[in-house]
Amino acid sequence: MTWLAATDHKKTAAKVGVASIFFFLLSGLLALTMRAELAQPGLQFVSDHTYDELFTMHGSGMIYLFLTPAALGLGLYLVPLQVGAAEIAAPRLALFGFWLYLLGGLTMYSGFLTNNGAGDATWTATIPLSNSSGTPGVGMDLWVIGVALAVLGSLLIAITILLTIMRLRAPGMTMLRLPVFTWTMLATTFMVVASFPVLVVAMGLLIAERHIGGVFTGSTGSVAYQHLFWFYGHPVVYVMFFPFVGAVGEAVATFSRKRFFGYRALVVSLLFFTALSMAVWGHHMFITGAVKNQYYSLTSTLLAVPAGIEYLDLIGTMIGGALVFRAPMLFALGFIAQFLIGGLTGIIVASPPLDYHVNGSYFIVAHFHYTLFAGSLFGLLAGVHYWFPKATGAMLRERLAKASFWVLALGANVTFFPMFFLGYDGMPRRVADYEPRLGDLNLLSSIGAGVIAIGVVMVLVNLVASLRRKEPAGDDPWGAQTLEWWTTSPPPRDNFEAPLPAINSPAPLLDLREREEEARERRVEVPV
């Protein structure tokens, strides 16, 4: 109980991490079941109704219960350390947020224990599919309540991160000296605070619609719900992206032995990126005919500009650097390469005429799995492999880490690349059965899912084995640049025991090393 109720931000973040891994494995098992069903045309293992539950709970679990909380959990652990604070602002609020998230997740999944099964109205719960006649039963109610609780929990965690950055920075840590990861977390929390309350309200209205009725009626009601949902639903994609750009940025700078290239350009692009990402929700509604397609197409296409700047910064950091290909760097490179495929196909669906063609097809499934799995998950794993020594004091097994990277990269591409062709050839998403002509690509995709499962097991084995037989990491095993590496591994309760070094840039430890190097050179030059 002591650990479960601890207010230390590192322990709260660890709890978020453990819970998110649990929900990832659960939702991943649902995905494997779906891919087993789809390996051949026809119905093999599950009914249509069960399949609806599977894809609803898989998508909901991955978005509400895994990637979003994992991204915020990473920030909860690292932001106070990176800004030189002894704790998080409002530690009790963060703890409360974690418990709401955990209980929300369990509530969502408890739907499987009810008569009609779990929620099966897709992760978006579109009206009228999700109203009491479209999806009757307690399972869907539990889904709605669970989502509201989990999202509220994530919102509270984000608020504590935002307050920490604004109020608890160490002396000298000005806004333009914040580490790259902290900047991406700041941008993330802006979006969370602005958009997550809207989903909590939408879920409240949806439960009222299911029990009382008259809230979302007719076609205008359906469109109104979609506006509310996607006002949250698009920014959340970037909530699951920015923190990992930050994690990748830190890993790339450290393993390129260089300062982060274009820091100020990144800061400006992040502000534009977050604002624009709040302004694109209507592109999910192109086919409704109820939104101004020109506006949303323009803002969606404009996203390519700040995204391009971020890519330029990441690649610019590597150019001319002394690259070291340790496991975190491999995952970072995997993120950069694979997210690009997701991003570029995003430009395709930002265009209404092309979106009309591929909407509701497997092309969309491929697109967002390249952004969220092949992109964000690889970014998360870059962060996990990079900061694991700091959080635990132990190194991960390098060979196993590298092997798991290659297996996951192979699995991700074999699984998701064929889906572009399936979608373009007209395979609709969210169906348990399909035309026999699409069998080969579906089989390939299912084989890929099996490879991913092997990769995930390898990562988990590495985490457990490295914790059980510890290979000491030391305070700064990578020669990193930011303040969290100044303290011990793992950090003490109040984060820093030794006084902090002078903070004159976003890379204070690199400054320190350079000053020591200069002093050494001067000593060599002066004849004794």
Next chain:
Amino acid sequence: MSTGPKGGGGPLVAWSAIMVALGVMLAIWTTGSTTALLFLLGPALLIPLAAFSRLRPAPGGPRLLARVSVPVVVIAIGAALAAIGVTGGLWLVLVGAEVGAFGLVWLVVEITGERRRAGR
């Protein structure tokens, strides 16, 4: 180590300004104003946060804070039970509310004790 910096509101104001510009563009472009209003609500929530940070910087120095806070967990469980009561029935709402109220009182006692210790 924490000395309550004041400059944190700058990025918020800059971001909110971009949001307002995009919202105005949406309002001009579309006939209905509901979506534009929805859009402008986002930064509206954040601006008071920036003002709060500016006007009331965090006090410097470490705080005396409970290392373990069980009442927070109790409140969360109460809130979840009450929410599930929407579908489970009024009895569950009442049980949840009771658990939540118990946790709240416990939390007040905990915080009062903390402040008393800090004052010594």
